[in-house]
Amino acid sequence: LELQKITAAFVKELKLSAKGEKTSLPFVVHEFSPVPLVADGELFQVLKIGGSIGQNALVVKHGKEIEIKAMEEERLPLFSTGKAFLSYIKSHLRKNVKYVTVNFAHELKPVFENNRLDGIPMRPSKEHAFTGLVGKQLGVSIEKFIYEKFHRQIFVSVANDTICLTLSGLTRYPAASVCGGIVGTGMNFAFFLDERRLVNLESACFDKFNQSPEGETIDKKSLHSGEALFEKEVSGAYLYQHYNLTTGGKLTSTHELDKVARGEISGDKQIARDLFKRAAQLLACQVAGIARFKKRPMVFVMEGSLFWVGYNFRKTVAETVKLLSPDFPVAFKAIKDCGIVGAAKLLG
Missing domain, CATH: 3.40.367.20 (Hexokinase; domain 1)
Structure with missing residues (x-):
C-alpha cells in the first residue's frame, strides 16, 4: 500500500x-476571536444543525470549561429554503440569550468580521437545499431575520462540524x-x-x-x-x-x-x-x-x-x-x- x-x-x-x-x-483557514465574547457565567445558546438530527442547548462558560445546562435533540425537517431554516432558528431561539452559536454540518466558506466567525453555505447539501441562503452569510442572515421579526438584537457565530469538533479539544x-x-x-x-x-x-x-x-x-x-x-x-x-x-x-x-x-x-x-x-x-x-x-x-x-x-x-x-x-x-x-x-x- x-x-x-x-x-x-x-x-x-x-x-x-x-x-x-x-x-x-x-x-x-478560519480565524476566531482572540478575546472571549461571552462573560464567565453568562448563559448563551448553541444549535447544532446536522444532516438529519438537530441539537439545541443552553450553555454557560466557566474559564475553559463549558457547562451544558439543558439540551434537546430532535429530527430536523428538510430545509428546502433558507426561509424554512430561519423560521426553525426563530422557533428554537430562547428568550433570555444575547449570543447564539451554530454548528452547521454542511460546507461553509468562513468569514471573520466583527470579531466573530461566520460562514457562507456555498452549495445545497446532501439533505437540504437552503434555497435563498446559498452564497449569503448565515450568522448575519439569522441576526437580521430575528431583528426584523422581534426588534431584538442577537449576535451569532457559525462554523462547520469539523471546526467545532476541533474547538472542543x-x-x-x-x-x-x-x-x-x-x-x-x-x-x-x-x-x-x-x-x-x-x-x-x-x-x-x-x-x-x-x-x-x-x-x-x-x-x-x-x-x-x-x-x-x-x-x-x-x-x-x-x-x-x-x-x-x-x-x-x-x-x-x-x-x-x-x-x-x-x-x-x-x-x-x-x-x-x-x-x-x-x-x-x-x-x-x-x-x-x-x-x-x-x-x-x-x-x-x-x-x-x-x-x-x-x-x-x-x-x-x-x-x-x-x-x-x-x-x-x-x-x-x-x-x-x-x-x-x-x-x-x-x-x-
Whole structure:
C-alpha cells in the first residue's frame, strides 16, 4: 500500500498549502476571536444543525470549561429554503440569550468580521437545499431575520462540524496539540495553525495516492466524480460498495460490512476484514502526516462510528501511525457532546 510514500505526499501537500500554494487540499483557514465574547457565567445558546438530527442547548462558560445546562435533540425537517431554516432558528431561539452559536454540518466558506466567525453555505447539501441562503452569510442572515421579526438584537457565530469538533479539544488540551477528526459516513481533519487560526483541511479531497480499481468505479458512478477521492477509499459511505464490487455482494451499509467482518452475518469475512484494514491504514497516513507536519505529539479528538466501532479500525489506525510517525506519538480521544461544547468555544 506504499504507506510511507502516501504519508510523505500528504506532509508535502500540507507544507505547500501552508505557504499558500494550490494543492489537492482545500486547506480552509478560519480565524476566531482572540478575546472571549461571552462573560464567565453568562448563559448563551448553541444549535447544532446536522444532516438529519438537530441539537439545541443552553450553555454557560466557566474559564475553559463549558457547562451544558439543558439540551434537546430532535429530527430536523428538510430545509428546502433558507426561509424554512430561519423560521426553525426563530422557533428554537430562547428568550433570555444575547449570543447564539451554530454548528452547521454542511460546507461553509468562513468569514471573520466583527470579531466573530461566520460562514457562507456555498452549495445545497446532501439533505437540504437552503434555497435563498446559498452564497449569503448565515450568522448575519439569522441576526437580521430575528431583528426584523422581534426588534431584538442577537449576535451569532457559525462554523462547520469539523471546526467545532476541533474547538472542543480546547476544553482539555493546548491548541498547538489538538486536531479534530471525523471518520464516519465521511471523513475530514482540522487543526490549529496558531492560537487564533485553525485550518479545515477538507482532507477527503487528498488525491496523491493510487486509487483502487473499486474506488475508481465508485468515483465514476458518483454524483461528484473526480472529487473527494480519498474519502471514496476509506469512509463509511463507500466501504461496503468496495465489498459489493469485489464479491458481487448485496450489502446496503458499512454497518452490515462490519457484521460480515465479525462473522455475525454470512459473507466473505476475510475480504470484509481486509477492507477495514486497508481503509484504516490509508487513514493513518493522514493522521501520521499531520503529526509530522506539526512536529509534535498530537491529541486527535475523534468523532464517527467507523473510527470508534468499525472492525479493528481504531486499533489498526493506532498501530499504523506508530510505524509512520515514530517520533511524534498520537493519542485518540472522544469528548462528550463535542458538537455543542466546540460550538460554544466559538465565543470563548
